[in-house]
Amino acid sequence: MANLYFLYSHIGLIIFFLPCFLSCPDQKSALLLFKASLVSTTTSPDSSIPIFSSLDSWNSTSDCCHWDRVVCSSSDSRLRMVQGLNLYSLASRIVDDPLPLDGKALMPLFSIRSLMLLDLSSNFFEGGISGVGFGNLSKMVFLNLMQNKFSGSIPPQLYRLRYLQYLDMSSNLLSGALTSEVRFLGNLRVLKLDSNSLSGKLPEEIGNLKMLQKLIIRGNNFVGQIPTSIVNLKSLETLDMRDNKFTMGIPSDIGSLSNLMYLALSKNKLTGTIPTSIQHMEKLEQLELENNLLGGHVPIWLFDMKGLVGLLIGGNLMTWNNSVKSVKPKHMLSRLSLKSCGLIGEVPEWISSQKTLNFLDLSKNKLEGTFPLWLAEMALGSIILSDNQLSGSLPPRLFESLNLSVLDLSRNNFSGELPENIGNANTIMLLILSDNNFSGEVPKSISKIHRLLLLDLSRNKLSGNTFPVFDPDAFLAVIDYSSNDFSGEIPTTFPQQTRILLLSNNRFSGSLPKNLTNWTLLEHLDLHNNNISGELPEFLSKLSTLRVLILRNNSFTGPIPKGISKLSILHILDLSSNDLVGGIPTEIGQLMGKVVESPEIPNLSGNHLSGEIPVSIGNLKAIKLLNLAYNNLSGNIPSSVGKLENVETLDLSHNKLSGSIPESLAKLHQLTVLDVSNNKLTGRIPVGCQMDTMNTLSYYAITAGYVEFKSSSHVQNRSNQQNQ
Numbered sequence: 264m265a266n267l268y269f270l271y272s273h274i275g276l277i278i279f280f281l282p283c284f285l286s287c288p289d290q291k292s293a294l295l296l297f298k299a300s301l302v303s304t305t306t307s308p309d310s311s312i313p314i315f316s317s318l319d320s321w322n323s324t325s326d327c328c329h330w331d332r333v334v335c336s337s338s339d340s341r342l343r344m345v346q347g348l349n350l351y352s353l354a355s356r357i358v359d360d361p362l363p364l365d366g367k368a369l370m371p372l373f374s375i376r377s378l379m380l381l382d383l384s385s386n387f388f389e390g391g392i393s394g395v396g397f398g399n400l401s402k403m404v405f406l407n408l409m410q411n412k413f414s415g416s417i418p419p420q421l422y423r424l425r426y427l428q429y430l431d432m433s434s435n436l437l438s439g440a441l442t443s444e445v446r447f448l449g450n451l452r453v454l455k456l457d458s459n460s461l462s463g464k465l466p467e468e469i470g471n472l473k474m475l476q477k478l479i480i481r482g483n484n485f486v487g488q489i490p491t492s493i494v495n496l497k498s499l500e501t502l503d504m505r506d507n508k509f510t511m512g513i514p515s516d517i518g519s520l521s522n523l524m525y526l527a528l529s530k531n532k533l534t535g536t537i538p539t540s541i542q543h544m545e546k547l548e549q550l551e552l553e554n555n556l557l558g559g560h561v562p563i564w565l566f567d568m569k570g571l572v573g574l575l576i577g578g579n580l581m582t583w584n585n586s587v588k589s590v591k592p593k594h595m596l597s598r599l600s601l602k603s604c605g606l607i608g609e610v611p612e613w614i615s616s617q618k619t620l621n622f623l624d625l626s627k628n629k630l631e632g633t634f635p636l637w638l639a640e641m642a643l644g645s646i647i648l649s650d651n652q653l654s655g656s657l658p659p660r661l662f663e664s665l666n667l668s669v670l671d672l673s674r675n676n677f678s679g680e681l682p683e684n685i686g687n688a689n690t691i692m693l694l695i696l697s698d699n700n701f702s703g704e705v706p707k708s709i710s711k712i713h714r715l716l717l718l719d720l721s722r723n724k725l726s727g728n729t730f731p732v733f734d735p736d737a738f739l740a741v742i743d744y745s746s747n748d749f750s751g752e753i754p755t756t757f758p759q760q761t762r763i764l765l766l767s768n769n770r771f772s773g774s775l776p777k778n779l780t781n782w783t784l785l786e787h788l789d790l791h792n793n794n795i796s797g798e799l800p801e802f803l804s805k806l807s808t809l810r811v812l813i814l815r816n817n818s819f820t821g822p823i824p825k826g827i828s829k830l831s832i833l834h835i836l837d838l839s840s841n842d843l844v845g846g847i848p849t850e851i852g853q854l855m856g857k858v859v860e861s862p863e864i865p866n867l868s869g870n871h872l873s874g875e876i877p878v879s880i881g882n883l884k885a886i887k888l889l890n891l892a893y894n895n896l897s898g899n900i901p902s903s904v905g906k907l908e909n910v911e912t913l914d915l916s917h918n919k920l921s922g923s924i925p926e927s928l929a930k931l932h933q934l935t936v937l938d939v940s941n942n943k944l945t946g947r948i949p950v951g952c953q954m955d956t957m958n959t960l961s962y963y964a965i966t967a968g969y970v971e972f973k974s975s976s977h978v979q980n981r982s983n984q985q986n987q
């Protein structure tokens with residue numbers, strides 16, 4: 264009913280009596296046909312549960328105007344027509360994944376030509392949008408197709424629905440262009456096309472939609488200049504074009520959109536400067552221009568805009584005019600981003616006047632000095648000060664905040680111990696303190712932060728051998744303690760949700776704890792450059808969700824367990840630089856069998872492995888890097904190595920391999936680094952191969968690339984958080 268309310272109150276639609284295109288009994292049978300075709304085209308994963316119970320009232324014995332989700336016109340039963348269908352979220356959610364519905368089931372609805380409101384949102388209908396079908400519904404005023412799986416382009420017939428005031432096709436799979444025919448939709452108040460794959464230029468004719476109040480096209484692939492005709496849309500209140508590929512300057516007259524409250528152009532490729540006309544937009548509340556290529560000084564008049572609540576202009580090529588000594592803002596912001604705006608000196612104190620501030624991003628500037636006490640006292644939700652030169656210890660006051668959910672202080676020069684009261688800030692979700700000079704132990708109180716999802720303390724000087732004990736049911740999923748000075752046994756006091764555990768470059772010792780198997784979601788375990796010893800346990804095979812296992816440069820002994828082949832989605836296996844003995848298990852051929860899309864790296868180099876290279880190695884089709892160097896492998900190189908069609912780097916050097924290099928290697932077209940030096944090989948080098956020494960740089964390039972990926976995914980999490 265909410266949408267109907269919208270239809271009547273927001274648009275102020277006056278309902279006139281409509282001529283009967285289809286008699287009412289016929290409309291009823293069309294609706295029953297629709298219900299029947301929904302049921303017949305949908306396969307339920309569990310036949311015992313009715314999927315369309317929301318349509319239970321739709322039966323042949325009752326009046327269709329009394330059915331749920333059906334709205335009729337006149338109360339005079341002889342003249343009654345179906346005018347509105349609220350058909351959102353039709354299928355009951357019986358499984359976690361939404362059940363896709365067949366778009367063809369919609370056919371019977373297209374004969375109900377009296378329809379003015381049709382809400383089909385959140386149904387995951389698949390297929391193209393029927394042009395002839397919707398084109399039939401020429402009285403349509405309100406059409407909501409949001410959150411389906413409609414694909415293909417917007418059919419031209421849709422542009423002929425001249426009474427349309429509300430069109431929402433967001434969150435579908437639509438592609439193709441928005442054509443100049445959009446001009447026919449002159450009655451549109453709301454146009455939402457966000458989260459599709461629409462492309463091409465935005466037509467100048469968009470400027471004909473004089474009634475438009477909301478234009479939301481974020482999250483598409485629109486290119487080219489923002490049409491200057493956009494400044495004709497004088498009724499516009501919301502203009503959201505974030506996350507497209509718009510280029511060139513922002514139209515200089517954009518400030519003439521005097522009703523605009525929300526202007527979002529972030530994440531495009533816009534150049535030029537922020538148009539000065541914006542300062543005249545008296546109703547503007549949110550200005551989001553982040554992550555473009557805008558240049559020039561940060562305009563000081565922005566701080567005079569009284570109504571502004573959100574000012575996000577970071578991540579451009581702008582600089583701060585350092586002749587401006589102090590700013591006296593006239594606004595009360597709740598969100599501020601001046602990321603990479605060339606700020607120097609201390610954290611600007613004028614920010615303390617923004618009493619309602621909740622989100623602050625001053626990352627990638629050249630800020631110095633300590634963490635200001637006034638900032639700690641402001642009780643912000645998100646504080647992002649990464650990539651500056653801030654120093655000193657953290658004020659304990661910061662962690663008495665009851666609002667803090669994101670704290671990112673990475674890549675600064677902060678030092679001292681982490682405050683013992685850190686756990687009092689029990690609303691933190693992302694805590695990123697990496698790349699500083701923090702020392703001392705990890706405060707035990709961190710485990711009190713029950714909402715914590717990501718804890719990154721990497722690259723500091725933290726030490727100690729006892730760690731916070733998290734509740735097994737806590738949410739914490741990503742833990743990075745790498746590159747510190749921790750010692751003792753591998754801690755196992757993380758929650759069961761642990762997905763990524765990075766403990767590399769410390770002084771951990773002892774053997775691999777059995778409790779690793781408690782983490783049934785573990786995807787990424789990196790323990791390299793420690794002093795962990797003992798045999799590789801068989802229970803490793805139980806970590807079946809592992810994608811990355813890096814145990815490089817420890818003191819593991821004994822054989823490679825056969826069960827390791829059960830790790831069927833492993834992308835990266837690095838057991839190099841240990842003291843492993845025995846043969847390479849033939850079962851290795853079953854490893855990494857299923858996933859082919861990403862770089863796959865097995866590295867067993869620098870051990871004492873002996874025996875022959877198993878023929879099954881040729882089954883590792885997706886492999887890009889195979890390194891068996893510096894072992895005691897003997898026998899021939901199996902010709903099956905020639906089946907590793909994706910391999911780019913193959914290092915078999917420093918072993919005791921004999922015989923000749925198999926001819927099959929010449930077929931490996933992706934191979935750029937082949938090192939078979941320091942063996943007992945004889946015969947010719949196959950034509951087509953390049954003999955080269957193993958380029959260790961290329962190995963590190965791949966792993967470093969991975970780490971880069973990991974840290975960028977942190978950043979991703981963080982920016983998602985910002986958008987909340």
Ligand SMILES: *[C@@H]1O[C@H](CO)[C@@H](O)[C@H](O)[C@H]1NC(C)=O
Nearest residue numbers: 319320321322324325329330
């Ligand atoms: C049909 O639905 C109405 C409610 O709309 C209900 O009262 C009636 O019992 C139903 N009849 C049958 C045969 O299910």
Ligand SMILES: *[C@@H]1O[C@H](CO)[C@@H](O)[C@H](O)[C@H]1NC(C)=O
Nearest residue numbers: 284285373374376395396399
């Ligand atoms: C359009 O509506 C008429 C009834 O008014 C119907 O006969 C026809 O099949 C409809 N067209 C489509 C494509 O559904």
Ligand SMILES: *[C@@H]1O[C@H](CO)[C@@H](O)[C@H](O)[C@H]1NC(C)=O
Nearest residue numbers: 676677678679700701702724
């Ligand atoms: C890091 O902190 C230690 C004290 O724990 C200090 O001696 C050292 O100079 C600091 N290093 C840097 C780069 O600030």
Ligand SMILES: *[C@@H]1O[C@H](CO)[C@@H](O)[C@H](O)[C@H]1NC(C)=O
Nearest residue numbers: 754755756757776777778781
């Ligand atoms: C290991 O896991 C068991 C439960 O499986 C638990 O009782 C025990 O405390 C854990 N040990 C450590 C050191 O975490």
Ligand SMILES: *[C@@H]1O[C@H](CO)[C@@H](O)[C@H](O)[C@H]1NC(C)=O
Nearest residue numbers: 769770791792793794816817
């Ligand atoms: C191996 O790890 C030790 C610490 O256990 C470290 O000192 C050494 O530099 C590492 N070697 C390499 C090649 O990274």
